[in-house]
Amino acid sequence: MVNYIWLGMIVMSIVVAGAQGNIEVITKAAFEGADTAVEVSLSLIAIMTFWLGIMKLAEAAGLVKALARLVQPVTAFLFPSIPRNHPALGAIVMNLSANVLGLSNAATPMGLIAMQELQKLNGNSRTASEAMCTFLALNTSCLTLIPTTIIGIRLMYGSQDPTAIVGTTIFATACGMTVAIIADRTFRRIYNWRRS
Amino acid sequence: MFELINQISRWAIPVVLLVIPLIAFIKRVPVFETFVEGAEEGFSTAIKTIPYLVAMLVAVSVFRASGAMQLMADYFSPLLDNVGFPAEVLPHAIMRPLSGGAALGIATDLIKTHGPDSFIGKLVSTMQGTSDTTFYVLTLYFGSVGVRRYRYAVATGLCADITTLVASLFIAHVMFTT
Structure with a gap:
């Protein structure tokens, strides 16, 4: 699916730009996009290194396993394929908590650590595992209690009630997250049924 | 609270x-x-994401700069007008799963033009605060461990994004129209 979306975006862009007579924007935009990508990756080096160090400490102290045990009832339902008390569960919970609190520079490293653990269970395959799909479904639809960035922008442009959107945001995310969990289960079943 | x-x-x-x-x-x-x-391992993990992110962000960047995104928005807007979705907000809805930075830029612009307490301002604020940048997260997370076949993860993400969009529109109409 991602192959079609990716190719579709590129083909459509070049056709539209060509037809509108401003094909020159394509080259510039392509290199700008590549530039941004490298910048994002490089900025990850620092926070990734930091959180990997902290997580190693947490693991050595037995804290990751303890956290995994604590959330066992919920994670056993969501991630049936992950063994009990596996460190991946600890990292997943920490990633989702950081998301909820809006701590983006802790959330991403935790998420990548969780993916590393899940990839070990996946035997270093090139294909996503079921647990990875579920984790990303939760992660991309995850609730943030206080959307600080947008509240800041509303305040900047003189809103009388900058936090008026917090309730509506929580409602809309809750709907999205519910559908994400249902869709994940449904697609998993369809996928496995088709394969067998 | x-x-x-x-x-x-x-x-x-x-x-x-x-x-x-x-x-x-x-x-x-x-x-x-x-x-x-x-x-x-911090360095190698971060560096491993470069090819995946370049692939995704180049496509997103040309999609936006070429005018293809705007064309798509213009094409769909009359349809959405019927269900009470303002045409001005559609570019934001299209960009939200693709690029966090671009979506935030569009949201800021709409809040500036229409006012933060207008219906459009509140709707776009709600949409900005909900779901994450699905494609970016998928690319980054899968890329960091070298996974190339995403199976049904994209479909799940899109289902959630569409639901969030519809729910935002619904709750904004309930709460913010007088």
């Missing part, structure tokens, strides 16, 4: 930073050495 959540957000990382090394120390873990040992 907000104040409480705000305080928790502010304290979360400092507390984690205090508690983890302290407990590790009590359990006789050599804290400094263990930290460094774990941190070693």
Whole structure:
């Protein structure tokens, strides 16, 4: 699916730009996009290194396993394929908590650590595992209690009630997250049924 | 309530930073050495994401700059007008799963033009605060471990994004139209 979306975006862009007579924007935009990508990756080096160090400490102290045990009832339902008390569960919970609190520079490293653990269970395959799909479904639809960035922008442009959107945001995310969990289960079943 | 959540957000990382090394120390873990040992992989993990992110962000960048995104928005807007979805907000809805930065830029622009307390301003604020940048997250997370076949993850993400969009529109109409 991602192959079609990716190719579709590129083909459509070049056709539209060509037809509108401003094909020159394509080259510039392509290199700008590549530039941004490298910048994002490089900025990850620092926070990734930091959180990997902290997580190693947490693991050595037995804290990751303890956290995994604590959330066992919920994670056993969501991630049936992950063994009990596996460190991946600890990292997943920490990633989702950081998301909820809006701590983006802790959330991403935790998420990548969780993916590393899940990839070990996946035997270093090139294909996503079921647990990875579920984790990303939760992660991309995850609730943030206080959307600080947008509240800041509303305040900047003189809103009388900058936090008026917090309730509506929580409602809309809750709907999205519910559908994400249902869709994940449904697609998993369809996928496995088709394969067998 | 907000104040409480705000305080928790502010304290979360400092507390984690205090508690983890302290407990590790009590359990006789050599804290400094263990930290460094774990941190070693930080560089390679970050660098591994470059090819995946370049592929995704180049496509997103040309899609936006070429005018293809605007064309798509113009094409669909009469249809959405019928269900009470303002045409001005559609570019934001299209960009939201693709690029966090671009979506935020569009939201800021709409809030500036229409006012933060207008219906459009509140709707776009709600949409900005909900779901994450699905394609970016998928590319980054899968890329960091070298996974190339995403199976049904994209379909799941899109289902959630569409639901969030519809739910935002619905709740904005319930709460913000007088």
